[in-house]
Amino acid sequence: MRLVFLGPPGAGKGTQARELARELNVPQVATGDMLREAVANGTPLGREAKAYMDRGALVPDDVIVRLIAERLAQPDAKRGFILDGFPRTIPQADALERLLGDLGVSLDRVSTFHVTSNPPKHENVCDRCGSTLVQREDDREATVRKRLQVYAEQTSPLLDRYKKRGVLRTVAGEGKIGTIHADIKKAVNG
Numbered sequence: 001m002r003l004v005f006l007g008p009p010g011a012g013k014g015t016q017a018r019e020l021a022r023e024l025n026v027p028q029v030a031t032g033d034m035l036r037e038a039v040a041n042g043t044p045l046g047r048e049a050k051a052y053m054d055r056g057a058l059v060p061d062d063v064i065v066r067l068i069a070e071r072l073a074q075p076d077a078k079r080g081f082i083l084d085g086f087p088r089t090i091p092q093a094d095a096l097e098r099l100l101g102d103l104g105v106s107l108d109r110v111s112t113f114h115v116t117s118n119p120p121k122h123e124n125v126c127d128r129c130g131s132t133l134v135q136r137e138d139d140r141e142a143t144v145r146k147r148l149q150v151y152a153e154q155t156s157p158l159l160d161r162y163k164k165r166g167v168l169r170t171v172a173g174e175g176k177i178g179t180i181h182a183d184i185k186k187a188v189n190g
């Protein structure tokens with residue numbers, strides 16, 4: 001199963017991609033997580049990406065496409081994958097098509113999400129384990145605004161492309177995590 005999760009920041013893509021990837025036994029390929037790891041490790045990629053990420057802008061397409069090409073060439077991606085946070089621009093979607101075309105495969109589904117809101121029951125405390133929640137560096141208000149704007153301008157045009165291809169499925173991201181998970185499974189199989 002080759003899937004893309006496409007939705008605005010905060011829609012819950014990461015949470016849902018993690019769970020479904022585990023069930024399908026395919027890797028969750030999250031470019032944001034990969035970049036954050038590179039930043040934390042101070043690699044050349046991390047040093048290049050950090051300034052873009054801190055201001056809520058997209059990292060240049062060629063950097064991301066190289067990252068994805070390397071990741072999808074790993075043996076575990078042969079079984080399929082869930083792309084979480086990629087593609088985010090038309091050039092990235094074009095590059096993905098070329099990559100998959102070279103492998104003789106194509107996308108099965110693209111799932112998109114309505115914006116969701118799932119605040120913790122107690123402010124700054126994790127519902128699940130009770131530990132203190134920390135805000136991601138790029139989750140500050142000004143940066144979130146910028147990330148939403150970037151989504152609207154550069155990423156949402158992809159919806160039209162995947163709709164035309166007949167692979168787009170829309171899932172309401174509001175409500176319980178388990179309910180949304182079930183909806184995604186229906187959308188992916190339908």
Ligand code: AMP
Nearest residue numbers: 031032052053057058059064085086088
């Ligand atoms: P995310 O965790 O997916 O919201 O990604 C966090 C940040 O990483 C984004 O705001 C971008 O700066 C960068 N990023 C992640 N994925 C991509 C991508 N596919 N293209 C460009 N930048 C990306």
